[in-house]
Amino acid sequence: MGQASGESSVANEGGPSAADPLPAPPRPVSLLRLFLVCFQIGLFSFGGGLSGWMYQEVVVRRRWMSEDEFLSGLALCQVMPGINVSNLVVYIGQRLHGALGSCVALVGLLVGPFFIVIGLVLVYERVAGVAWVQAAMDGVAAAAIGLLMFVGYKGARRSLHKVPAAAVMAAIIVAIGLLQWPLVPVVLVLAPVSVAFAWPRAGDA
């Protein structure tokens, strides 16, 4: 009676089989399912870290993609302009359902937070005059900056042992963070320079 067979069929363990070298073709995933997964992640994820959750859902729990497919897509989404996690759902949607999948996944991710954040600001405007509310918002903002600094620290650690990368990073911090030069032209100049420096390095690897 302890068997409860079939309970774990969703996980589809397939115990003895080794890791498949070829990425499995995406199984048909309904658009509604894709929407609901993205909607849930958008609604219940706080303060970043959505990519980690997305990995759990898409690769580990539902096996919509292989790990390699997901991780290379994640790298692409971090390199491309755009919010990382919104790029990620565009990538996942494209892989599973083409252009329509991308649209459904993106709308699913954003529709919940869109209305919640507006609801929050409406509440906030009623209590904005209260002194301790101001203090609390300053504290939340400071902690949120700490989250950014941690991401920056992880990236800096990767870049610091390469001179061109460290120089590009430092130039951007000084120009935009300290001198407050306009962001768009600075990036348009420095990004091609940085890629040009990375070119021979990529060839070696």
Added chain:
Amino acid sequence: MRDNPYIALILVFVPFSLVSIGGGASIFAGMQHQSVDVHRWLTAREFIDLFALGRAAPGPGSMLVTLIGWKVAGLSGAFVATAALLVPSSVLCYVMARVWNAHRGKTWHKALENGLAPVGTGLILAGAIAILRLAGASAASWVVAGAAAVLLGLWPRLHPILLLAGGGLLFVLYRLALG
């Protein structure tokens, strides 16, 4: 025509969409400059509040853009600003996703990945600096931000909402202690 708020929002956020390498956090510095200094949609105080609200809400931290649009032109402004920031980069990402899978392992593939990573890192750190400056550069802000970063370094799986709530609580206690 120059005063149309929707066109102004689009003109500000579409370019940001296309240069936001490293994620939404990389354009906070630029968004702050445009919406506070250039267009005067918000005061510095309001920008900090909206930033904190965007971070305390679920979803991507960049929902800040929704709130700026809301401040400028209500619900339709929120929608226009959000779409202006998201649609261009998403279309670009969609096209790249198709090309990407066909060229995995190629040289340009790696060069882009390696070359753009430090750009994204620099932008995120510049954004952190820009917001800290706005926050009045009070010593308490720096301490809480640094402490949150260190705590994450020690326990990467720490839930972000705990850090945000902890920061808010510390500031309230600090304020009460000062009287």
